[in-house]
Amino acid sequence: MALTLGSAPFGSAPSGRFNFDCHPPEHVLYAEPSPRRVRVRLGGETVADSTRAQLLHQSGQTPSYLFPREDVRTDLFTPSDTTASSPALGAATYWTVQVDDRRAEDGAWTYERPPPSAGHLAGLVAFAWDAMDAWFEEDEEAFAHPRDPYHRIDVLRSSRHLVVRWGNTIVADSTRPRMLLESGLPPRWYVPADDVRTELLAPSYTTTQCPYKGVAHYRTLQDGDRHDSDVVWSYPEPMHDAEAVGGLLCFDDQRVDVDVDEGPR
Known part of the structure; x- marks a missing residue:
């Protein structure tokens, strides 16, 4: 949840202050009904299809969907011996999901007896995102994890001097x-390729997915025998939240020095 990640109000290192004494529990849970129709597919079959899914937010984690059993193909489930426990949700019961030859070991789980504070989530079914073949919110495919309704991206043009x-x-x-x-994340600076010494950039096969920005393609800094892998990335075909940085280049400021002036005073 955007409110519980990084520098967000209930994150591990909040950047602001409340006007009251705020001591949230170590493991915050917040579940709300999702207005979206959510579908999960595996091996060519729809294994969950619901307009009643709950979107579960947990401290320090990306959101996840929980489905009523009535909206899940539990006939495709077989019990697993795997056990695990969540501090906020209790013991998890795991299931293997199989469609013909496509098998997702421990691909689904439920919390059958959560503590009273989470009793409303008892028996709802969660799926391992990456173990499934595809996820859809309405008719749009979703990538990486569910979109967080409290997550926001803004892109601002600037005339500050960046080196x-x-x-x-x-x-x-x-x-x-x-x-x-x-x-919940630190600012990132994107620059036009014309302002970059692109002769120092070597191709990389690395890509990552973001449900808000799209697929990032990486490059390596290389100068003679010196190189540093995957320091630079861009979004050639960004999703609408990041359209304004399409094709621009961003540098990992933990591995290179990104200096931005403070602008006129």
């Missing part, structure tokens, strides 16, 4: 960067 240094080498110098602000 990226890799050791003593300047690899980017721009006065037209764009600042990407994403809930």
Whole structure:
């Protein structure tokens, strides 16, 4: 949940302060009905299809969907010997999901006897996101994890002077960067390729998925015998939340120095 991740109000390192004494429990749960029709597919079959799914938010985790059993193909389930326990939800009962030759070991689970504070979630079915073949919210395929309704992305044009240094080498110098602000995460700066020494960028096969921004493609910094893998990324075909940074380049500020001036005073 955006409110419980990173620098968000209930995250591990909140960036702001309340005007009251706030001491949330170590493991915060918040479940709410999702207005979306949510479907899960495996091996060519729809194994869950519901307009009554609960969206579960937990401290430090991305959201997950929980489905009423009536909306799940439990005839495709076989019991598993796997056991696990959640501090907030109690013991989990696992199931293997199988459609013909497509088998997802421990691909689903339920909390049959959660503590009273989470009793309303008893018996609802969760699926391991990556163990399934595809997820849909309404008729749009969802990637990486459910979209968080409290998560926001803003992209702002800027005229501040940005310089990226890799050791003593300047690899980017721009006065037209764009600042990407994403809930619970530090700001990221994206720059046009024309303001980057792209001859220092080598292709990488690495990609990652974001449910809000799309598929990121990475590049490696390389100069002679010196190289640093996957330091730079871009979104060639971003989703609508990140359209304004499409094709621009972003640098990992934990591995290179990204200096941005403070602007006029």
